[in-house]
């Protein structure tokens with residue numbers, strides 16, 4: 148029988164023995180006896196296992212062990228990073244007990260406790276020389292968000308993230324900090340102001356700013372004389388937008404199902420709001436934008452660009468996706484929105500992510 152429980156000090160020796168068992172690919176030996184004798188020293192590379200209590204539990208994290216018929220056969224923990232996310236570490240399953248649900252039981256309980264602790268996401272790394280570990284995490288809903296290879300490494304690290312909350316809840320938590328950070332951002336962005344100015348010039352009729360966040364861009368367009376309202380999935384964002392710009396209209400809503408009649412709008416603005424939509428769902432969102440636009444209406448859509456058609460990346464608030472501009476322009480075209488212009492901004496030198504910022508202006512035929 149598989150049971151999962153919190154680490155106890157008396158587990159330490161066996162935990163060290165489990166950590167010391169080779170576990171990568173062919174090195175994992177399924178004939179090792181299940182009862183492990185306690186080791187006398189911490190396995191190399193795992194200094195935090197010297198003091199599980201201090202390294203995991205005392206910092207608001209968790210460390211669990213799995214028992215199979217009374218023997219300790221699995222372990223793993225998480226440590227919060229202070230940003231609502233926690234790193235999953237030291238996940239190990241005894242090689243003789245693989246494919247018996249040990250890893251799944253461990254991860255399910257870690258995730259349940261992370262949710263109970265109010266965490267928004269779990270992240271971890273594994274390596275490309277452990278394809279079975281990558282497949283395991285992917286089956287649990289972790290999304291690969293990047294890789295790292297360094298000279299001298301015979302492996303490539305693969306980074307994974309799993310969101311524990313919806314995008315709306317994630318932005319509810321982030322809303323005050325986001326508003327503070329971005330409220331005045333247009334002041335220092337002449338290129339953003341330029342494309343918003345062009346958009347304001349070409350739109351005729353009402354505009355929806357979908358995924359408007361704290362409403363600063365909605366207000367900028369209103370200042371240019373555009374009849375504009377904001378929609379966002381996050382009630383906290385909408386609360387802040389209403390507070391900051393009380394004369395404008397802001398509504399909680401989903402951009403996948405806008406509360407707007409067919410062909411009612413002259414424009415749709417979507418700045419970095421489709422980035423959190425899983426790529427297979429994006430065509431339906433674009434079709435929704437087209438539905439609400441009048442013939443000749445314009446869409447201005449902003450996103451961060453990557454070299455693959457689409458690719459997950461590690462966004463600070465919620466998992467997000469980069470888009471290759473031509474690929475997204477192709478999807479727009481397929482749903483009747485023809486590209487008119489695009490603005491491609493190189494990343495700021497100081498930006499650690501180094502993604503280009505792209506804004507496509509498209510017109511409904």
Ligand SMILES: C[S@@+](CC[C@H](N)C(=O)[O-])C[C@H]1O[C@@H](n2cnc3c(N)ncnc32)[C@H](O)[C@@H]1O
Nearest residue numbers: 318358359360379380381400401402418419420
């Ligand atoms: C990166 S922020 C961008 C905010 C704003 N457009 C700007 O330019 O600063 C993404 C916003 O999109 C919202 N959002 C994400 N998915 C959404 C959806 N399906 N429907 C409505 N809003 C969504 C989030 O709540 C968040 O406020």
